[in-house]
Amino acid sequence: MSDESLSRGERTRETILDAARQLFIQQGYHGTSMRQIASQAGIALGSLYNHFPNKAEVFRVVFIDNHPYREIVPLLLTAEGDDIESFVRNAATRLLRSLDNRPGFLNLMFIELVEFNGAHISELFAAVFPQAMEIAQRMVRLGQGRLDTIPPPILIRSFLGLFFSYYMSGLILDPVASPEFSEGALDQFIDIYLHGILVD
């Protein structure tokens, strides 16, 4: 955040983006004003427009720069595992744990979907899709036949879904429900993803 290799202007830009990210996460896009962003960044309103042409562009950069796919894709491409079960367990654990350190990243996604009607999703998809297919194929190979009943696109979508499943149910239940809804939930969710809820 305060990287010494950045020029003065670049540092100001990062300060602005950091302030904007926090405010958008807390208040949404239309709930956050350019004056609040400038104030939180410690500059005047007019100076903000020296770095970004308008408010929508500030959000676009915040959304793309902070999207978790930037850590998720490399993480999945390098995840270890001798068989499919340990691979999935390994990858999912590291993935969901890494996202626990990113409070509010889902809020940016919600803002994107509601207040921008998903206008930046195709930009995101184009960047992620080829690598997602690569990961899916690696999983199928590693599965040695144990994944053959599931088409690769559904495999990708359900893996993406596992993450929403765990994270959104926690977002809703954690603040209001008793601890039994959280304890060991991460491992339980991965078990269910691998083997289902039913004992055969």
Next chain:
Amino acid sequence: MSDESLSRGERTRETILDAARQLFIQQGYHGTSMRQIASQAGIALGSLYNHFPNKAEVFRVVFIDNHPYREIVPLLLTAEGDDIESFVRNAATRLLRSLDNRPGFLNLMFIELVEFNGAHISELFAAVFPQAMEIAQRMVRLGQGRLDTIPPPILIRSFLGLFFSYYMSGLILDPVASPEFSEGALDQFIDIYLHGILVD
């Protein structure tokens, strides 16, 4: 919506709520003005305040009135099924299908989480929790031992998660990805929930 048993004032109120719901879903809370709501409802701004004390209260009522738990809970309490597998398959199918007819209901949830910081969630949880436990216990009984590895709270949370998993991955992928990501996804997701991605 145009129920003849409603009084004139009640009909106006419903018209307002209908207009507000549409606008909130499309533009978010702070992105929608009281003037837009009044205009879409065909009344003057001042008249709006004859029915609701302020904007936040309009959202609160829209959020609670349109929340899917109102149909989901009765649906799950009456779902048929002789064994646990057909019960889950039945309930999940009907549940996810019924939500397909409610475009945008997730947007209200996103607004609630971002722009209201989940202020109304505890009100919701208090209404749903007892019935959710009842449903979970019915599932365990029906499972005849095949669900005993999973604590009931995790069963509830993962069932809630199944819904987020399917719906959010579709929200993101459907507009940008090829049809293979959608075809048969509903049944595939339920299969994975029941039996996992792995063939033993």
Next chain:
DNA sequence: CCTACCGATCGGTAGG
């Protein structure tokens, strides 16, 4: 249920 208004704040710009 409407008209007409309030002070406050919005996104953005000029000009230096």
Next chain:
DNA sequence: CCTACCGATCGGTAGG
């Protein structure tokens, strides 16, 4: 990078 400003719009109210 700042000050000072623009027109437009905001949530809400008075008064009838």
